[in-house]
Amino acid sequence: MTTSQLILLDHAVALLSVAAWFATGVTLAIRRARLAFALLAAAVLMILGRVVTVAMLAGRGWWFVQEKVLLGLPLLAVTGLAAVLIAGPRLLDTRRTPSKPVPASNVVALLAAAYAALAGLVVTFLAGYPLTWGTALIAIALVGAGALLTARVLAAPAEKTADSHPGFSRRRFITVAGGAVVVGAGGAGVGLSLMPAESVTAGGGPSPLSGSRAAVSVTDLRGARRPTPGGTRRQYELTAQTARVRLPSGREIDAWTYGGQVPGPAITATEGDLIKVTLRNTDIEDGVTLHWHGYDVACGDDGAPGVTQDVVAPGQEFVYQFRADQVGTYWYHTHQASHRGVRRGLYGTLVVTPRDRRQGDEAADAEKLDLTLPVHTFDGIMVIADQDGRTEHTAPAGTPVRLRLINTDSVPHWFALAGTPFRVAAVDGRDLNRPGEVRGVKLRLPAGGRYDLVFGMPDTAVALVLDNDREGGVRLRPQADSAGGTPAIEDTSGWPELDLLHYGTPVAAPFDADAPDRQFTIVLDRGVAMVDGGLAYAQTVNGRGHPSIPDQLVTEGDLVRFTVVNRSLETHPWHLHGHPVLILSRDGTPSSGSPLWVDTFDVRPGEVWEVAFKAANPGIWMNHCHNLPHAHQGMMLRLRYDGVTTPFGHSHTARGVDSARNPSHGH
Ligand code: C2O
Ligand code: CU
Secondary structure, three states: OOHHHHHHHHHHHHHHHHHHHHHHHHHHHOOOHHHHHHHHHHHHHHHHHHHHHHHHHHOOOHHHOHHHHHHHHHHHHHHHHHHHHHHHHHHHHOOOOOOOOOOHHHHHHHHHHHHHHHHHHHHHHHOOOOOOHHHHHHHHHHHHHHHHHHHHHHHHHHHHHHOOOOOHHHHHHHHHHHHHHHHHHHHHHHHHHHOOOOOOOOOOOOOOOOOOOOOEEHHHOOOOOOOOOOOOEEEEEEEEEEEEEEOOOOOEEEEEEEOOEOOOOOEEEEOOOEEEEEEEEOOOOOOEOOEEEOOOOOHHHOOOEOOOEOOEOOOOEEEEEEEOOOOEEEEEEOOOOHHHHHHHOOEEEEEEEOOHHHHOOHHHHHOOEEEEEEEEEEOOEEEEOOOOOOOEEEOOOOOEEEEEEEEOOOOOEEEEEEOOOEEEEEEOOEEOOOOOOEOOOEEEEOOOOEEEEEEEOOOOOEEEEEOOEEEEEEEEEOOHHHHOOOOOOOOOOOOOEOOHHHOOOOOOOOOOOOOOOEEEEEEEEEEEEEEOOEEEEEEEEOOEOOOOOOOEEEOOOOEEEEEEEEOOOOOEEEEEOOOOEEEEEEOOEEOOOOOOEEOEEEEOOOOEEEEEEEOOOOOEEEEEEOOHHHHHOOOEEEEEEOOEEOOOOOOOOOOOHHHHOOOOOOO
C-alpha cells in the first residue's frame, strides 16, 4: 500500500469513528439502547482500527502521524474509555430494564468521545505537522467546552428540580471547575498560537549567525561582466507588455508577454558567452522580474522580487547580466505574482549549447534538428510548439534529433515518444551519465522541469505525444513529401513510467551526503496559517505559510541535506533557486542510476525525498513549490547564507506594485 493510500485509509477510519461515536450518543439519547450498544462496539473497534492504521503510517515516517500519536489518539482513547465506563454498564443493563431512564451523563460521555474524535480529525486537517502546544490546548479546550455545553443542554429540563437535588452542588462544582479548565487551556492555547515564530534557526546545527562575517548585500552579489575569451556578448531587450497573441491553433488570447509574444524571445548562447538582458515594463500592473529558472546566476541577478531586487513596475527597468557557464535547457519567467504572470505568458526559453560545438563545422550543426519545446496551458488550451509555433518538422532519416521539453505549467505533464527509441540525455539542463536507450515508456515532467530527448531520425514518422493526446503534440517526418497523411500513432496511454532514479549509470558522488553540515526537514501539507499577513487555508511548510516560515540558514561551503515530506494529497514540485540538488533517495529507495542533479523534483502525495547540495552560491534564495498557486498560498521559504542581507522588502503579493513604486535600489 502506498503512503498516500494509507493516509486516505486512516482519514476514512477516523471519519467513521467520529460518525460512530456521535451515532452512539444520539441513539442512546433517543433510548434506542440496543442499537446504541452495537454502535458503541463499532466505535471501540474503530479506535482499534485507527491504532493499526496510525501504526502502519508511523512506519512511513513520524511526520505522517505525529499529531495523531501525541494528541488525536490519546484524546480519543481517554474520552472513549470514560464513555465506555460511564455508559457501558447502562447499555448492558438495557435488556433487563429497557424503560429505565437514561442518565444525561451517559449521553454526555458518549458525545464527548465524539467531540474528541472530531477534534483529532480537525487538527489533522487544519494544523497537521508539527503539532504545537497551542493547537493541542485549543483542541482539548474545545472538546471540554463541547462536553460542558452538552451537559448543560441535556440537564436543562431537570434544572427546576435541581435545587433540592443532593447532586446539585457537585454538578455546579463540575461546571465551574470544568469551565475554568476549558477557559484556561483555550486561553493558553490561543496565546501560544499567536506568539511570533522564534526567528531563524529552522535547521540543525549551531546558529550560524556568528557575527564574525562582514555582511554582504545581495545587490553586491552580481555575476561576471564579460564573456570568457572567445565568447560573445548577447544582448536582449525584453519589454513586458499586455498583448493579443495568436496561439498555434489560430485562437487569439489576451496575454501578458515579454516582447509582445508568447513565449518571450528565445534566449540562446554558447557556453562562455555573456548574456545581458534589459527588462522593461510597459503596462503589467503587477510588476515583473526575470528569474532564470535552474540557472545558477549570482544572487543579485536571480529576479526574486523583495529579496534580490525590487519588482519592475510600469515605466521601470532592470538589467540582468550573467555568463553562460551552464550548458543545457532552461527557461525564464517572472517571479512577481508568478501564479498569475507565468500562467498568462510571462515566460520564455533559455538554451546554452556547448562551446566546442562552435569549433566544429557549421554544416554538422545545420544537419541536426534541435527543437526547444515549452509546454504551456493558456485558458485550458495546452500548447507545445517550437519558437515559431510549429508542431511539424521534417528531417532526413539519420539526422540527430534533440527535443528540449520544458514544462512551464504548474502541474506535471506526461510525454511519450512514439515511433523511435530514444535516450534522456539531460534532466533539468544537466547531462545524465550514459543514459540507456529506451522505448515504449512514458516520462513525467514536473512543473518547471526539463528533459532533453535525443535519437537518430528513423525513416518513419515520430510523434511526441503529450498527456496521451494523440491529436496534439509534435510530429517529425523523414521527408517533406510524406507529409500528406497523418501517420498512425501508437496508443501510448498504457506505457509504463520511466523512473529516472534508476536510469543511466552511477558515478561516485562528489560528497558524502551522509555527513551533511546542515539538515533541514520540509514537511508539506495544507492547514490554517498566516500567509502575507492574513489567515488562510494555506499550503504549508512545517505548519507555516510564507513569509512566516523561518529562513534556512547555511554557511558557504556547507553540505546541505533536505528531507522533503509530502503529507498532503497533492503533488508538490519542489524547487530551490541558485543550486542544483542531487537526488539521494525517494521513500527510502536510493537513486541507483546516473546522478540526478535537478532544480525541480516532484514530491507526490505521501512521498519522502532526500536531496543534497553544496552551498556554493552565496545569497538569499527562494525555496518553494513550483506549483505556482501553491507558492502563492504560502508554500515558499528562503535559504539564506550567513552574512548575506537584503535591502528589499517583501513584495511578492498581488499588491506587490506597492513596493515597486519605491525607487529601485542599485539601478
Ligand atoms: Cu521557476 Cu522560484 O521559480
Ligand atoms: Cu505545491
